[in-house]
Amino acid sequence: MKRAQGDGRLGVFQVTRIPLLKNLLAVFRYRVLVQSLVVRELKARYRGSVLGFLWSFINPLLQLVIYWFVFSYIMPTRGLLGTSPYALFLFTGILPWTWFSASVMESSAVLITGGNLIKKILFPAEVLPIVVVLSNLVHFFLGLPILFAFLIYYGKVHWTLVFFPAVVLLQLVFTLGVCLFISALAVHFRDVQNIIANVMMLWFFGSPVIYSYLTISPSIQRYLNYNPMTHIIVGYHQSLFTGTMGHWPWLLVMIPATLITFLVGYYFFDKLRETFAEEV
Amino acid sequence: MTTAIQVSDVTKVYQRYSHRKQFRTLKSALLGGSLLSDLRPDERFPALSGVTFNVRHGSTFAIIGRNGSGKSTLLKVISGIAKPDSGTVSVDGRISALIELGAGFHPEITGRENIFINGIMLGLTKREIEDRFDAIVEFAELEEFIDAPVKTYSSGMYMRLGFAVAIHVDPDVLIIDEVLAVGDEAFVHKCLDKISEFRRRNKTILLVTHSLGLVEKMADEALWIDKSEVQLRGDPKKVVDAYLARVSQHEEKALVAAEERAVAEFDAPESANEPETPVSEIEPTSAFAREKGRWGSREVEIQDVSLRGAEDSADGRGKHIFSTGESVTVCLNIKSTGTIKDFVFGVAIFNADGICCYGTNTDLEDFKPVTLSGEGEVRFVIPKLQLIEGTYFLDVAAHQRDGYPFDYHRALHQFRVQSRVKDVGVYRPSHQWEFTPNIVMRPPDPSS
Numbered sequence: 001m002k003r004a005q006g007d008g009r010l011g012v013f014q015v016t017r018i019p020l021l022k023n024l025l026a027v028f029r030y031r032v033l034v035q036s037l038v039v040r041e042l043k044a045r046y047r048g049s050v051l052g053f054l055w056s057f058i059n060p061l062l063q064l065v066i067y068w069f070v071f072s073y074i075m076p077t078r079g080l081l082g083t084s085p086y087a088l089f090l091f092t093g094i095l096p097w098t099w100f101s102a103s104v105m106e107s108s109a110v111l112i113t114g115g116n117l118i119k120k121i122l123f124p125a126e127v128l129p130i131v132v133v134l135s136n137l138v139h140f141f142l143g144l145p146i147l148f149a150f151l152i153y154y155g156k157v158h159w160t161l162v163f164f165p166a167v168v169l170l171q172l173v174f175t176l177g178v179c180l181f182i183s184a185l186a187v188h189f190r191d192v193q194n195i196i197a198n199v200m201m202l203w204f205f206g207s208p209v210i211y212s213y214l215t216i217s218p219s220i221q222r223y224l225n226y227n228p229m230t231h232i233i234v235g236y237h238q239s240l241f242t243g244t245m246g247h248w249p250w251l252l253v254m255i256p257a258t259l260i261t262f263l264v265g266y267y268f269f270d271k272l273r274e275t276f277a278e279e280v
Numbered sequence: 281m282t283t284a285i286q287v288s289d290v291t292k293v294y295q296r297y298s299h300r301k302q303f304r305t306l307k308s309a310l311l312g313g314s315l316l317s318d319l320r321p322d323e324r325f326p327a328l329s330g331v332t333f334n335v336r337h338g339s340t341f342a343i344i345g346r347n348g349s350g351k352s353t354l355l356k357v358i359s360g361i362a363k364p365d366s367g368t369v370s371v372d373g374r375i376s377a378l379i380e381l382g383a384g385f386h387p388e389i390t391g392r393e394n395i396f397i398n399g400i401m402l403g404l405t406k407r408e409i410e411d412r413f414d415a416i417v418e419f420a421e422l423e424e425f426i427d428a429p430v431k432t433y434s435s436g437m438y439m440r441l442g443f444a445v446a447i448h449v450d451p452d453v454l455i456i457d458e459v460l461a462v463g464d465e466a467f468v469h470k471c472l473d474k475i476s477e478f479r480r481r482n483k484t485i486l487l488v489t490h491s492l493g494l495v496e497k498m499a500d501e502a503l504w505i506d507k508s509e510v511q512l513r514g515d516p517k518k519v520v521d522a523y524l525a526r527v528s529q530h531e532e533k534a535l536v537a538a539e540e541r542a543v544a545e546f547d548a549p550e551s552a553n554e555p556e557t558p559v560s561e562i563e564p565t566s567a568f569a570r571e572k573g574r575w576g577s578r579e580v581e582i583q584d585v586s587l588r589g590a591e592d593s594a595d596g597r598g599k600h601i602f603s604t605g606e607s608v609t610v611c612l613n614i615k616s617t618g619t620i621k622d623f624v625f626g627v628a629i630f631n632a633d634g635i636c637c638y639g640t641n642t643d644l645e646d647f648k649p650v651t652l653s654g655e656g657e658v659r660f661v662i663p664k665l666q667l668i669e670g671t672y673f674l675d676v677a678a679h680q681r682d683g684y685p686f687d688y689h690r691a692l693h694q695f696r697v698q699s700r701v702k703d704v705g706v707y708r709p710s711h712q713w714e715f716t717p718n719i720v721m722r723p724p725d726p727s728s
Contacts, residue, residue: 032400032405032406033397033400033401036396036397036400037397040386040389040393040397043388043389043393044386044388044389047388047389047429048388116380116383116384117383117384117401119361119383120361120377120379120380120383120384121361121377121383121384121401121402122359122360122361122375122377123401274363277356277361277362278294278362
């Protein structure tokens with residue numbers, strides 16, 4: 001049984017570049033591997049700790065308690081427009097932000113730490129950053145019950161909840177694109193690993209996580225609009241917290257924007273794919 | 281017979297990035313707008329050039345060569361981990377590559393979970409792994425530990441598990457890269473048995489190993505790569521012999537260089553320097569204090585020492601690699617400053633452990649010195665070299681009968697003995713085996 005040419009795995013492979021889409025399909029064929037690697041990540045993360053998986057619930061809860069304490073007693077906020085209760089507002093944005101920033105930071109090292117796999121086992125390298133994004137997505141999901149419990153407690157259940165999955169999807173596509181780009185770049189420029197934490201810090205303040213998009217002066221808003229995470233975070237705030245989807249035109253713009261980010265990131269990754277085995 | 285693996289004119293060039301670019305920062309690359317162009321290499325060296333061969337279905341094919349000759353790259357190209365820069369590779373059937381055992385193991389999770397993930401990485405479905413799970417655990421002999429995290433495993437256990445998973449992929453083509461060097465004796469036997477079973481079941485095996493005995497024993501065909509090119513391909517015995525001959529050449533060169541360095545280092549006459557320990561005769565000194573050295577008054581100087589085989593004429597440069605049983609002549613070119621009436625010549629052979637295999641001198645063998653003047657040659661002829669395989673050092677000396685040294689060379693000269701027989705000991709007495717007719721043994725293959 002001769003395998004088809006350019007199968008991407010075994011069989012005849014030519015010098016000619018395998019098209020981008022074929023590689024994407026190959027990733028789909030490796031979904032079982034992606035799935036088991038995500039499960040492995042999650043298992044390995046809590047292996048050996050007494051509370052195990054409970055940490056995925058406890059951590060966001062503790063985070064929420066800290067915000068509540070800080071913003072109720074240490075520096076009470078002045079009840080800015082549409083951000084009350086502030087701790088909950090903050091939590092709504094910080095959960096998805098954590099998913100994004102943890103994914104980007106982990107992906108800057110993933111090809112290097114997983115170098116052994118790339119060099120010794122035949123499998124598509126993009127599996128590694130994808131696993132990073134998905135396992136952080138699972139963490140995000142595990143934090144959601146806490147978020148929803150408090151949203152319900154404060155009576156913040158809105159019809160706009162139906163937009164929530166769409167925003168998650170936008171963020172997923174965007175995060176994948178950024179992570180593929182960063183992971184490939186970090187193979188050639190190890191500097192990326194050092195700078196990334198600061199870049200993410202800047203990005204954090206450049207996204208309306210700790211402040212409300214609506215309270216910013218338009219002159220600054222103009223710049224923040226270039227940041228896709230701005231609109232994604234606002235999407236979470238509006239669909240879960242305020243219950244008004246006034247930001248929907250921007251979210252429509254994000255559909256092509258996140259797709260383009262993904263394609264650019266994947267194209268870059270694909271271009272450098274063959275250098276990984278030699279460089280990591 | 282159909283072809284299982286076909287490699288046609290495969291070239292693989294590795295790329296080296298210059299230091300200048302390595303130290304360049306991302307910032308400058310971005311600012312200069314040269315991000316993609318910076319990722320281009322500026323130094324290239326070939327790992328494989330124009331490699332062509334094919335492997336028949338169901339045969340065992342061995343690849344041999346020195347370290348860095350391109351063997352592992354070739355396996356990576358065949359298994360698809362690396363892509364050739366030009367040429368094509370086609371493989372018929374499922375491959376399992378034992379390039380590094382347990383490469384995908386995660387230390388924090390259990391052996392059981394790792395078997396599943398490793399199996400999936402190697403191309404099995406969950407169902408297939410479930411079916412083979414017990415066989416894998418049994419083969420790895422890890423029944424007790426399968427639910428313990430892999431980080432608690434010993435390195436042997438780790439390797440066993442890796443081998444067990446890889447071998448149970450049940451590939452049509454099995455690629456083995458020098459992984460049999462791991463594990464204890466019993467496990468190696470088990471692996472070899474498993475490989476033999478593969479051969480019986482008519483699967484194709486591609487083997488890279490430095491164990492030439494294994495190549496001669498198992499392979500149907502062998503390929504020798506050196507300096508990224510195919511040197512020879514064909515009958516394993518023939519290929520192994522050609523490879524060994526080349527290895528000898530290289531060793532010869534290395535020995536010559538080592539000797540030249542040693543002689544040059546101690547060349548300056550040190551007549552003022554008395555030996556630290558008086559040398560009364562050439563006796564095996566302490567095995568622990570055998571440092572290279574040269575001393576003596578040089579009234580008689582040993583100008584040159586060479587070793588010659590049977591086929592070398594007297595004017596030959598000599599050689600440094602001999603086979604057990606070969607004839608060896610140690611030639612000492614000597615020169616005396618005046619007419620000397622009291623002199624002894626001695627030779628001793630030490631093995632790499634510093635043990636004296638043999639030492640003698642003309643005085644011990646009752647030669648009576650009469651006169652020596654000018655230049656001459658002393659030849660110490662060993663008709664049959666009865667030493668086992670290894671590296672040997674030579675002490676040669678000219679001194680007076682009371683031990684006063686003229687010129688003493690300690691361990692400045694070395695040679696290597698090769699043998700196909702891996703016997704042990706200090707020397708190899710001529711011997712033969714005889715059996716009464718009720719003991720039936722097949723004699724060794726006369727060609728080896």
